[in-house]
Amino acid sequence: MTNPDPTAEFLMLGTCDYPEHVPSDRWAPYARMQAELGLRFVRVAEFAWSRLEPRPGEFDWAWLDDAIAAYAAEGLRVVMCTPTPTPPAWLIRAHPEILAFDEQGRVREFGSRRHYDFASPVFREHSRLVTRAVAERYGQHPAVVGWQTDNEFGCHNTSRSYGGASEAAFPAWLQARYGTLDALNEAWGNVFWSMEYTDWAQVKSPALTVTEPNPSHVLDYHRFASDLIASFQAEQVEILRELAPGRFVTHNFMIFESGFDHYDVARGLDFATWDNYPTGMLEFFAPPGVGEDLKTHYARTGHPDLVAFNHDVYRSLMLGKDGLGRDGAGTPNGFWVMEQQCGQVNWAPYNPLPAEGAVALWTAQAWAHGADVVSYFRWRAATMAQEVMHSGLLRHDETPDRGFAEVAGLDLTQFPVGPVPARVALLHDYESLWIYDQQRHAAGLSYWAQTVTYYMALRSLGVDVQITHPDADLSGFAAVVAPAITLVPADRAARWEAAAQGGVPFVFGPRTAFRTPGGATWSDGQFGPLSEMTGARLLQYDSLRPGVTQGVTGAFGSVDASLWAESYRVTGAQTLATYAGGPLDGQSAVIRHGNATVIGAHSLDLIRAVLREVLGGAGVPLLDLPEGVRVSRRADRTLVQNWHPHAVTWGGLELDPVSSVVLGGDWSPTQGKGVQGE
Amino acid sequence: MTNPDPTAEFLMLGTCDYPEHVPSDRWAPYARMQAELGLRFVRVAEFAWSRLEPRPGEFDWAWLDDAIAAYAAEGLRVVMCTPTPTPPAWLIRAHPEILAFDEQGRVREFGSRRHYDFASPVFREHSRLVTRAVAERYGQHPAVVGWQTDNEFGCHNTSRSYGGASEAAFPAWLQARYGTLDALNEAWGNVFWSMEYTDWAQVKSPALTVTEPNPSHVLDYHRFASDLIASFQAEQVEILRELAPGRFVTHNFMIFESGFDHYDVARGLDFATWDNYPTGMLEFFAPPGVGEDLKTHYARTGHPDLVAFNHDVYRSLMLGKDGLGRDGAGTPNGFWVMEQQCGQVNWAPYNPLPAEGAVALWTAQAWAHGADVVSYFRWRAATMAQEVMHSGLLRHDETPDRGFAEVAGLDLTQFPVGPVPARVALLHDYESLWIYDQQRHAAGLSYWAQTVTYYMALRSLGVDVQITHPDADLSGFAAVVAPAITLVPADRAARWEAAAQGGVPFVFGPRTAFRTPGGATWSDGQFGPLSEMTGARLLQYDSLRPGVTQGVTGAFGSVDASLWAESYRVTGAQTLATYAGGPLDGQSAVIRHGNATVIGAHSLDLIRAVLREVLGGAGVPLLDLPEGVRVSRRADRTLVQNWHPHAVTWGGLELDPVSSVVLGGDWSPTQGKGVQGE
Amino acid sequence: MTNPDPTAEFLMLGTCDYPEHVPSDRWAPYARMQAELGLRFVRVAEFAWSRLEPRPGEFDWAWLDDAIAAYAAEGLRVVMCTPTPTPPAWLIRAHPEILAFDEQGRVREFGSRRHYDFASPVFREHSRLVTRAVAERYGQHPAVVGWQTDNEFGCHNTSRSYGGASEAAFPAWLQARYGTLDALNEAWGNVFWSMEYTDWAQVKSPALTVTEPNPSHVLDYHRFASDLIASFQAEQVEILRELAPGRFVTHNFMIFESGFDHYDVARGLDFATWDNYPTGMLEFFAPPGVGEDLKTHYARTGHPDLVAFNHDVYRSLMLGKDGLGRDGAGTPNGFWVMEQQCGQVNWAPYNPLPAEGAVALWTAQAWAHGADVVSYFRWRAATMAQEVMHSGLLRHDETPDRGFAEVAGLDLTQFPVGPVPARVALLHDYESLWIYDQQRHAAGLSYWAQTVTYYMALRSLGVDVQITHPDADLSGFAAVVAPAITLVPADRAARWEAAAQGGVPFVFGPRTAFRTPGGATWSDGQFGPLSEMTGARLLQYDSLRPGVTQGVTGAFGSVDASLWAESYRVTGAQTLATYAGGPLDGQSAVIRHGNATVIGAHSLDLIRAVLREVLGGAGVPLLDLPEGVRVSRRADRTLVQNWHPHAVTWGGLELDPVSSVVLGGDWSPTQGKGVQGE
Ligand SMILES: [Zn+2]
Ligand SMILES: [Zn+2]
Ligand SMILES: [Zn+2]
Structure with missing residues (x-):
């Protein structure tokens, strides 16, 4: 099934609540307030x-x-x-x-959460038992419309254990994959x-090696661990399908989580959800171009493109690796924000209050990128344990916190x-x-940094983006x-070609097709099987x-590349461009062969210029958006947002600080007006 | 008993000596030189x-x-x-x-010092045996006037062990505290x-958890470990009281040590002593306001307020949690500096020579803050092992080092x-x-940083400060x-009110009364039981x-707060102020309700302004001291010091670089004269 | 024997090849290309x-x-x-x-390389067995002209194991050294x-101690570990001497490797070789004077003096501790660069391409500092495993990489x-x-940093340097x-005197003779047994x-010292100078007693000025070279090099960026011409 209410015309809202954390006499009044809030x-x-x-x-x-x-x-x-x-x-x-081991060989102890190894047979058994018990109790409860499996797989770097049950299970996985030594x-x-x-039996996890382990060893350990998570969840899903017929099943994924193959883990779900914390995200996931100045500038909202990227990842996830989706017709299935920040978080080095308007800003953005439900984390701020300094819609003292008023003020018909x-x-x-980040070669770069830089370029051109499996x-x-996409098998290359x-025009970034499926390099060098399509070979x-x-100079002007060329x-x-x-x-720095364009240099300006040219040629409507708009x-509808903490005039619009305007779907900016502000 | 020589009219001096480190033929000449130095x-x-x-x-x-x-x-x-x-x-x-475990689960090995777990029964037994043996030998020796227990409890992060004997003893401590699970x-x-x-038996130390442990778990592990130290020392004190009647018993505490509750550990002693190393302290304990520039400026003296704060902590410690002291009459009992830096140390990243005059400066300051004895560490620089690069009053070659001359030049009748x-x-x-530092929420802040900032404001106003248990x-x-004081039980709130x-006017900093005694937050939010007194609730x-x-703007001018608001x-x-x-x-940023003023924003200027107003209103004489004076x-007497490496004219006084002037108790600065220098 | 071809008149070249990494049908064509390249x-x-x-x-x-x-x-x-x-x-x-333990007590696992403890008896046995097997097979093969033992002893911090076999063997080594406890x-x-x-049996490795271990303990553990490496290699050398008569035996040492006493380990070899990676070296071993600006400036060549220092270390190594060399006549025996960077490396945070001309520059420098053979690492870039992003003379696709052309263009008759x-x-x-670095006392300094600073001063004066055991x-x-030379036994002092x-004039840096052979300080202080020669004692x-x-001011002008005085x-x-x-x-900052001059302050300018005066007085011809020339x-012959990425005019020469000029041995710069560029 897809979203639980296919008749819903507008974005719906929710919250994450913990009745076990408060006296039972609070349950009725809380529910009433929740309903009254919409x-x-x-x-x-x-x-x-x-x-x-x-x-x-x-x-x-x-x-x-x-x-x-x-x-x-x-x-x-x-839920x-x-x-x-x-x-x-x-x-x-x-x-x-049951406990897992970290990469330093230390057991990861009881006393917080996620303290288990996905490979542990005894934990698997208890997971099935408790899932069955809960599903038997509530699977057909009329108020229970859907299910979330576990919570935030991979959080706290828990996707892999480097010892114990996982390490013991690895050789059999390898044997199944490779057949022979x-x-x-x-x-x-x-x-x-x-x-x-x-x-x-000689094979262990790639931990504690004297110097870096073989990247192919690492790559397969990531694949193995990802498969464990997928099969762990599949056991729960199977039970839920049996005992909770007609209810949706989902999982709440994480910001920029990279510990497992999300396409695989999402496969058995009805739709994906994710947990959106824009301010903390800014501190941990800003790419090299977003330095301290921009982090300070956006401290109270987060960066629009970092957040939007995750929306787009999770909106598309159910389409799967074949892009066909659950129905075989390419229907994306929608997504939820299962946990939406609505006040300060507690897990970054600094945890600023969101700007006035930020909760509304985030909610509108989630909608525009495809969310069907936005569910705020959490109803009331916890008064005990690890998260006492994390906010909720209610304060510790049960008064409405800042986000509450913004939620109350939303006009969902927009x-x-x-x-x-x-x-x-x-x-x-x-x-x-996985393979990119194992051998970055330039400390300031990473797969996310490079990918998000292209995404930022697209968004600065006003392009709506579909994140898609290659x-x-x-x-x-x-x-x-x-x-x-550094890992390009021959069949992938053939499909692209x-x-x-x-x-279809293609634009490739550097390192494309550098790697074989095993994590090595092609013996004929980059671009390996993509050489025909690109009409080129890697030089340096x-x-x-x-x-x-x-x-870099040429058709796209003159720019200075940094980090990678x-x-x-x-x-x-x-x-x-040369x-x-x-x-x-x-x-050669930028090359073209038929419909394939390759950008070898890392420069947001260059990437933007190439994309403008290619997308413009492909008939994609483009805008010229300033940073933060x-x-x-x-x-x-069209949503125009200003993420700056100051007013901006753009496209004929007067945009307040941290604000949204919803316009018609055919809206386009007034020509001839420049951008003010910043 | 109190200090060993109640008839002493003036500050007395001492040193730390290690006869076992030198040939026995050096003992007599060293003793002679020591006596001759005074x-x-x-x-x-x-x-x-x-x-x-x-x-x-x-x-x-x-x-x-x-x-x-x-x-x-x-x-x-x-001693x-x-x-x-x-x-x-x-x-x-x-x-x-006997060996302890660190927070990473590693045994802390033999080969330096403090390699024991306070909870180890076998170590406890040997501690008692050796204490009894030494006390039997020297307890009534006419030259032995007092005793120091152990040395620098907590040094090298040794207050807690996260495994072994401590971990095994923790459940019983919990059971005694809580009764039921x-x-x-x-x-x-x-x-x-x-x-x-x-x-x-399921409870372990709060180490190696997958993500942060429960702060209440951490808080109780700190309490438990603190109790262990107190009871470990109490066993020694009991033996010393029996075998060394009439002799004082003390312990030498550490700079800004936070591993145990010093009030509890001090309880059985006659007076407290501490070990004062101003230059290294500057590198490790400067609050956020003391940046690299000030660290460089004060590299050769340390910062006056960091040192003075420790003096004031240890002067007041024997007053205990009830403020009544050993005699029940609130007599502070005095304190010693048991180890006073008199040359370069060896344990900071950089270990500069003290400025000319610094040893005299530190000695005068110690006296002014209540020290009865200042004892220099150490007599002769060690020629072997870990501390060869640490100075003493004598150099390796037995010639007098720089500090020696400054000590010789002291006029103790001042x-x-x-x-x-x-x-x-x-x-x-x-x-x-403990609970503040477990969840700082702003990486640049800590309990010490916040507390010392208030102390610096007070000292810049010329106020003599009594550190006091709440x-x-x-x-x-x-x-x-x-x-x-973030942890405020109801009875504490009642006494304050x-x-x-x-x-009595009160001035509170932010986070006051945020926490329950268990380390949670109040379910009615900050200020919990202090809400009546403050006439307010926490908003954000x-x-x-x-x-x-x-x-921040209002009654105290306009300032910019940083780190916390x-x-x-x-x-x-x-x-x-708003x-x-x-x-x-x-x-509201600064509020007042009757005699209670609360400052919500972190700003030295704001704190200083509020304190000036409140203390002025309370009749406390105030000065307007520049940084470093x-x-x-x-x-x-009144001691005026200039900690700058340059001369300063202030209050009608010409102050040499790194110098002290002792004036009458009724001295006050000449009005109308500004401050020069800096 | 010395170099394998004593009749060679000119520098020879080689490469490191891995036939096992490629299909056997590549062997013949690779060999042909190698030969054709010269x-x-x-x-x-x-x-x-x-x-x-x-x-x-x-x-x-x-x-x-x-x-x-x-x-x-x-x-x-x-080879x-x-x-x-x-x-x-x-x-x-x-x-x-067989596996070793790191300083944190973790086993160092299989999965990369160098995963063994030199003290392991079972590994020793297998080392002898495989050495004997290989030597029996190829010891007298006509094409095999020499042997390399193992590879890069000490790489990845593998000189010492802090547990297991090494720890178990340590007490016996101590007993042999000291006799009694x-x-x-x-x-x-x-x-x-x-x-x-x-x-x-109570003695363990100096690891995991609560605070720093005894530096004498550390010093002896370094000596012990060094002896293990020497004896490990000696077992192989003995077998090779038996089974490979007439072939040379060498080892490829590392950049600035400090884990063992290279004089001891080199003793049984015919000549030394080392592995030269100038760009990565710059990132890891630049002394304090070479800051971020210079690192950026030289990012594509490395710093000339860092590279040259290693050349000079390894050229001199076979002379041994007595300076007499294998023949007893002080013949240096020559050296090779066994692995010469010829493109980007893969192990630094950033791995830039070498500048155009850098491979030729490095080759010429190696020759000028005494190399008889330069062997490029590696023939073809690896297509699998840990080093896929490291370059070779051929690219992954077997086309010649940039360095290939530079090698092809070399005129070896120069x-x-x-x-x-x-x-x-x-x-x-x-x-x-070892003892200097165990107690640096100033975080920015180290033995290498101080030594290289003097070396840079010498090289800036155009001095050819012989690295020599004291x-x-x-x-x-x-x-x-x-x-x-901080550790100076009495007999060493006597020989110097x-x-x-x-x-012979001597110039000493700070900390000279601070330490006894055991790692303590002299009980009569620095300079201990060198006090007569220096005519002075340490003051501060x-x-x-x-x-x-x-x-510092005096005979050498006025300078500002940093880090140490x-x-x-x-x-x-x-x-x-004072x-x-x-x-x-x-x-006193700089003192002289007869032929001994001591410089107490760390300042490149001061060091350069003193050396100019002393060496000038000793009749050493001096130049006044700008940074980078x-x-x-x-x-x-005389080699003049410009390491700048821009042209420089110096000494009457127009020097292209990153270039070399070979001139006659009697060449000297035209007087009266200044230096341009920079
Ligand atoms: Zn802006
Ligand atoms: Zn000053
Ligand atoms: Zn230059």
Whole structure:
């Protein structure tokens, strides 16, 4: 099934509530306030295992029955969770082998959350038991409209364990994948440093090696761990499908989480949700171009493109690796923001209050990028334990906090549901991410940094973006942008080439097709199987320390690249821009072969200029947006937002600080008016 | 008893000497030089266990007998130590379970010092055995006038062990505190992430958790560890009281040490001593306002207020939590500087030579803040092992080092003993420190940083400060300043309110009364039980990243706060200053309700302005001191110091670089003269 | 024997090749290309253990036989390796006790390289077995002209293991050195913190101590570990001497490697080789004077003096500690660069492309500093595993990479072999390094930083430098510079004094003779046994934090010292410069006593001025070279290089960016012409 209320015309709201954290006499009044605020959904019980099963096999449903009844009495619909992110003390102390190990070989102890190894057979068994028990109790409860599995897979770097059950299970996974040790040794290039195995049992996790481990070893350990998460969840989903027919099942994914292949893990769900914390995100995930000045500038809103990127990732996730989606027809299925920041968070070095208007800003943005439901985290700020300094819609003292008023002020009829008209694909692939980040070669870069830089360029041109797996059917897009798909198997290359020959223009970033599926390089060098399509071969790559730049000149003006510059030997392509000065002087920096354009240098200005030219040629409507002003389209509307803490005049609009305007779908900016402000 | 020589009229001097480090033929000449320099005390043997008990149960007293005789022959009085900070190899290798574990789960090995877990039963037994043996030998020795227990509890982060004996002892401590697991789970809020325990044995130390542990868990582990230290020392004190009647017993505490509750550990002592290293302290403990420029400026003296704060902490410590002191009459008991830096140290990233005059400066300051004895560390620079690059009064080659001449030049009659006329209390509480620092929410702040900022404001106003436990009787003070007492039980709030109603003005910093005694927040929010007194409730708190400031305007002018800003909803209080701009715009920043003033914003200028107004109104005499010039009063004298490396003219005085002037107790600066220099 | 081709008149070239990494059909064409490029040597098989002995005791020689045949067919000479740096999985999993432990107590796992403890008896046995097997097969092969032992001892911090076999072997080593525990305790000063041992078995590695371990403990653990490496290699050398008569044996040492005493480890070899990576070296080993600006400036060449220093270290290494060399006549034996960077590396935070001309620049410099062979790493860039992003002479796709063309363009007749006319000795000693770095006292300094600063001063004066062990015969040098020989036993002092009295001028840096051989300080202080020669005693040392400087004025002008300043009490010396201002005001900064000059302050300008005066007086020809321009002499030639990325006019020469000019041995710069550029 898709979203629980297919008849809903407008964005709906919800919250995350923890009845077990407050006295039972608060349940009814809280539900009433929630309903009065216009909330429609309440997510509960993801951390409640110790209350649901206080002792092995002894379940206590009474409190949750009552809490759900209180919500139901106000017409709220409940999203129930499997409580597996927090196995109780009685389980861990009876089976300490459930605990995971970090990359330093230390056991990851009980006392917070996510203290389990996905590979642990005993934990798997208890996960199934508790899932079955909860699903039997609430699977067909009329107020329970859907389910969330566990909570935030991968949070706190928990996707992988480097010892114990995971390490023990790894050889069998390898044997299933490779069949023979010869094949494994060949795939990993283990001859390199005599790392060849002669027995499956010799293989361990790639931790604590004397110097860096084999990147192919690392890549397969990531794949293995990702598969564990997918199969762990699949066990829960299977039980929920049996016992909760007609209810949706989802999972709440994380900001820029990279510990597992989200396409695989999403596969069995009805739709994806994610947890959106814009201010903390800014501190941890800003790419190199967003320095301290911009972080300070956007301290109270976060950066629009970082947030939007995650919306677009999760909106598209259900389409899967083939791009066909659950229905085989490419229907995206929608998504929710399961946890939406509505006040300060507590987990960054600094945790500023959101700006006046930020909660409304974020909510409008979520809608415009395709969210069907935005659910605020959390109802009331916790008065105990790890998150006492995290905000909620209510303060500790139960008075409405700042975000509450902004939610109350929302006019949801401004936010009709409907499709996001994204005709430009941005390719995103977790295997490329894993191998890129294992050998960055330039400390300031990463897969996310490179990918987000292209995304920012697209958004600055007013483009609605569809994040897409590189193996999806790309034939329907106006253009395809592949910022950092470094791992390109032959069949992927063939599909791309076919799409390009079918008329779809492609723009590739550096390192494209540098890697084989095993994580090695092609013996004929980059672009390997993509060489025909690009009409070129890699000549040099250059890693630029801060302070060293590389000039680029040609069809897109003159810019200075930083961090990365690679050059090409053209075999059929034409050179659109060349390097000027330095060791790459005179070599090709931007090339084109048919519908394929490759940008070798890292420069937001250059990327923007190339995209403008390619997308313009492809008939994609473009804008010229200043930093901090963003335009998005959904259904028959256009959302214009100003993320600056000061007013901006743009496109004939007077934009207040931290504000949104919803306009018609055919709106376009008044020509001839410049941008003021900033 | 109090200080060993109640008839002393003036400050006395001493040194720390290590006869076991030098040939025995140096003992007599060293003692002679010490006496000739005017020293009166020599502390010995705190690290000499392997020489006193070279093999289990075999004691060798001869060398120490002779060394003491050499001191006694010159009239020097000996401070003997229990040698427990350095258990010998024979003990550790026979009982490796004595060793502690760090927070990463690693055993903390033999090979330096403080390698023991306070909870180890076998170490406790050996501590008692060696203490009894030494006390039997020297307890009534005529030259031995007092005792130091162990050495610098907590140094090298040794207050807590996160495994082994400590971890094993923790459940019983909890059981004694809480009685039932239900009470424990409730107090810690363990429901939060299903952290509820069903068996005492399930509880471990709060180490290696997947993400941050429950702050209540951490708070109780700190309390537990603090109790261990107190009981460890109490065992030694009991033996010393029995075998060394009439001798004083003390301990040498550390700069800004926070690993245990000093009020509790000091309880059985006669007076406190501490170890004063101003230059290294500057590198490690400067608050945010003291940046690289000031650290460079004061590299050769340290910062006056950091040092003075520690003096004031330890002067007041024996007053205890009730403020009544050992005699029940509030007599502070005096204090010593047991180790006073007299040349470069060896433990900071950079270890500059002290400025010309710094040793005299520090000595005068110690006196003015109440020290009865200043004892220089160490007599001769060590020629072997870890501290060869640490200075002493003598160089390696036995020539007098720079500090020696400054000590020789002291005129002790300038420094009469007598009371410090401190009428302003600054509240300081280790439980508040522990919980504050566990969840700082703004990386640049800490309990010490916030507390010291208030202390600096007070000192810049020329105020003599009494550091006081928040549960002490506060009725006698002219004013009470509570910079960061975040943990406020109901009875504490009631006592404060009574004192305020009795006429004592209070000034509170942000986060006051945010926490319950268990480390949670009040379910009715800050100020919890203090809400009546403050006439307000917390509205927002804001954590300001570097570069983000928050304007404050009102009765104290206009300032920019950094790092922290919290606002209030006044229920009875009046608003003295409001926030201007930003998300707190127009909200209350400084409020007053009767005698209670609350400052919500972090700004030295604002704090200084508020204190000036409140203390002025309370009749506290105030000065307007420039950075680096400080005034202190003791007995019938006033000490004026210039800590700058350049001359300053202030208050009609021409102050040389790094210098002191002792004036009469009724001295006040000439009005109408400005400050020059800087 | 010395270099394999004593008839060679000119520099020869080679490469490092890995036939096991490519299909066998590439062997012949690669060998042909290598020969055509003018290469004469190919090093092979250092990481090939798993291919040579795929299962215990089963050897597979066929592939290597064929590969060698392919090289031989093209006239290439093969350097064979013992494959011990990479013990295979079958060995490690059968004997996990081979693995070493890091300083945090973690086992250092299989999965990369160098995963063994030099003390492991079982690994020693397998090392001998595989060495014997390989030597039996190829020891007398006509194409195999020499041998390399293992690979890069110490790389990845592998010189010492802090547990397991090494820790178990340490007590016996100590017993052999000290005889009695009393002697050990005395030598280490274990009385200091009751660290005295009563049983040899109580001694462990100096790891995980609560605070810093005893530096004497650390020093002896370094000595012990160094002895292990020497004896490990000696076992291999003995086998090779037996089975490979007439072939040379060498080892490829590392950039600034400090984990073992290279003089000891080199002792049994025929000549030394080292691995030269100038760009990565710049990031990791630049001394304090080479800040971010210079690192950026030289990002594509590295810094000339850092590279040259290593050349000079390894050219001189075979002379040994007595300076007499293998033949007893002081013949240096020459050296090779076994691995020469010829494109980007992959192991620094940023890995820039070398500048155009850099490979030729580096090759010419290596020759001028005495290299007989330069062997490029590696032939073809690896297409798999850890080093895929490291360059070779061929790219991944087998096309010639940038360095290839530069190698092809070399005119080797410009580079005749012959002696380097170095008449100035710079003393270098690993024991001084170990103890200096254990207690730096000023975070910005280190043994290498101080030593290299003196070396840079010498090179800026155009001086050819002979790196020399402090115990070598120094009588033949024009001058001796001892930057940081902090450990000076009495016999060393006596030899120096004799040489000085024989007419050799000495220049000493700060901390000279601060330490006893055991790592303590002299009980009569610095300069201990050197006090007579220097005519002075240490007065003070001062550790200067960034921003704090110390003026020096006198015979060498006025300069500001940073990081370190020490002053002296002259007992016979004259004072040439004094400190001005600060705590050292008026004290002696530079002193002279007969032929001994001591510089107490750290300042490149001061060091340069003193050296100019001393060396000028000793008749050493001096130049006045600007930063980045360097002159070296070999045989009858003079090499002038410009390392700047811009043209420079100097000495009448127009120097292109990154270029070399070879001139006659009697060339000297045109007087009266200034330097342009920069
Ligand atoms: Zn702006
Ligand atoms: Zn000043
Ligand atoms: Zn230059």
